[in-house]
Amino acid sequence: MEASASLQQSSVQSASVAAPLGRTRDDLSSSLPGTKELSTTFREGMSLIDRFYKGGNRAHPEALAILVVVLDQIVVRMRDQYAKRVKDTMACNEKIRVIDASIARTLPKQRQLEQELAEKRAQADELRRDIGHGETSMKDAIELAKEALQNAKIATRKAEGKVSAQAQRDLRGYDSKGRPLPGVLHAACCYPQSDVDSTCKAS
Structure with missing residues (x-):
């Protein structure tokens, strides 16, 4: 009887241990993500530990296992990811070293090109100023030529007017006030007085 009772009690204890263990496995398989889906962070690892200990599994070594x-x-x-990140970091550092070396080789040429660019810009500015001065001088010369041409036309018209007036006076033999022009011979001087008088009487 005692053996039977002991066996029965052992079966009950085994069942009491097996039931929580089964629930723990079911809980792991249903509520926890798979191993591949677990994020390898220390925070989530601590969360998993807290869940096991606060979930009442402290008394079950199987759950702890x-x-x-x-x-x-x-x-x-986590170790694999750390190793991968260390490897990636080393690769990135190597790339940075190569880039820094390339920059170091490029900087002298860049400074030279910047200096040449500054010199060429200065030359271009000087040429622009020269062109501007040349254009201004040319415009001034054109304006002076136009003014001189206009003055020449005016002087020509005045001279032509004087020549025309002189020619008309020469044809008349008198100036604008009726005075005889010097060097012009009139009828009273060229003919005898008798001829002049007879001419006047006949007229």
């Missing part, structure tokens, strides 16, 4: 396995996988993945 599962926790150790899961955390070990997390640690392995």
Whole structure:
């Protein structure tokens, strides 16, 4: 009877242990993401530990064994990711070193090109100023030529007017006030007085 009772009690204890263990496994499989989906961060690892201990599994070594396995996988993945990041960091540092070396080789040429560019810009500005001065001088010369041409036309018209007036006076033999022009012979001087008188009487 005692053996039967002891066996029955052992079966009950095994069942009481197996039931929470089964629930823990179901909980891991249903509510927790798979190993591939677990994020390998320290914060989530601590969250997983808190869940196991605060969930009442402290008394079950089987649950703790599962926790150790899961955390070990997390640690392995964290180490792998850390190693990968270290490798990526080293690769990036090597690229940075190559780029810095390229920049160091390029800087002297860049300074030379910047100096040449500044000199060429200064020459271009000087040429622009010379062109501007030349255009201004040319415009001034054109204006002076136009003014001289206009003055020449006016002087020509005045001279032509004087020549025409002189020619008309020469034809008349008198100036504008009726005075005889010097050097012009009139009828009274060229003919005898008798002829002049007879001419006047006949007229």
